Amino acid sequence: MLLRHAPLRSLAVALAFGLGIGAASAETIKVGVTPGPHAQILEAVKPIAAKQGLDIQIVEFSDYVVPNTALAAGEIQANSFQHQPYLDNQKADRGFKLVSVGTTVNFPIGIYSKKYKTFDEVPVGGTVAIPNDPTNGGRVLLLLQDKGIIKLRDGVGFKPSVADITANPKKLKIVEIDAAQLPRSLPDVDAAGINTNYAKEAGLDPVKDPILREDPKGPYVNVIAVREQDKDKPWVAILVKSYQSPEVKQFIQDTFKGSVLSSW
Incomplete structure (x- = not known):
């Protein structure tokens, strides 16, 4: 739940992120992932986001369809499991009002x-x-x-x-x-x-x-998706910046040794 008055330290973090006053107030979000690397990487993102006042709860889904359904229904606030062509296809087929807000990793098939x-x-x-x-x-x-x-x-x-x-x-x-x-x-x-x-x-x-x-270059870089109505909320920028951090990049390199490639 968003606090009314952010502490001074949080305000400093908010300004550092260019989000404005009150943006880094403590908030909890649920992020959907599939088991395996997506879940592992998000575990590495959690402590970085927590330092910026964002508590991430990871929700695992066993297939590729339910995470977008749950996101569109507001049961989770974001998901991190799919590449842009898949998201585009889901939006066209199911009418989901979802948007990508940042790239994550590539998994050459x-x-x-x-x-x-x-x-x-x-x-x-x-x-x-x-x-x-x-x-x-x-x-x-x-x-x-x-x-x-x-x-x-x-x-x-x-x-x-x-x-x-x-x-x-x-x-x-x-x-x-x-x-x-x-x-x-x-x-x-x-x-x-x-x-x-x-x-x-x-x-x-x-x-x-x-x-x-598959050649690792190409359109199949994975993304973080949120509902269109949420894309400009302060927690979205914190989530993306925490994911695209040097610490997470190093975690990916050390953990997956070339099987998963960071996009930044």
């Missing part, structure tokens, strides 16, 4: 296999599992195209679907599975495109284990 050491070994007619949401599924298809394995229709943008495949020399069978379930699918398919957070949660090494890996 990988294609993994329990059966083969390289993608060249995947047989003709092999089965490749991809996430069943349009953005991340399309991301894996773009990776396969980038590596010369398939071709996609011109002009598909960042959300191609299986129907957009125009050439598939290996006659791969592309199956769509819920992103969180993809690690479990590995024994049953020849390869699977798995988001880094779910790969790490399943004990996979996102640097060493993929048989194909």
Whole structure:
């Protein structure tokens, strides 16, 4: 709950952040994340934000849909789990009035296999599992195209679907599975495109284990999202600045050793 009179120290912090009088008053917010790196990083953000008078309560969600639903409903005040193309797709499909307020990290997506050491070994007619949401599924298809394995229709943008495949020399069978379930699918398919957070949660090494890996540059940097009506509130600037701090950058480098890349 926002206090009426901020202490002098908090006022100094507020001015340092360029937020104005009263902005750094003690406040508690709930931030939604998915398990794994997003939750770990936010734990590192918490003490930094606390010094600025912002108490962060972390709420974990097991999938990619509920965090935006909860945010739009006001059950949480922010979330940190998705890249911009996914957020844009959710807004278009579900009418969410959400906006990104800062970038966080990039998780280069990988294609993994329990059966083969390289993608060249995947047989003709092999089965490749991809996430069943349009953005991340399309991301894996773009990776396969980038590596010369398939071709996609011109002009598909960042959300191609299986129907957009125009050439598939290996006659791969592309199956769509819920992103969180993809690690479990590995024994049953020849390869699977798995988001880094779910790969790490399943004990996979996102640097060493993929048989194909996405270029870390590109549009898939993750973001902090809030409701449009909240974007100019003082706690938003504190949250973003605390996340994009030198301490958190060092934590990411030390903890994830290249599997997660900071955006700042």
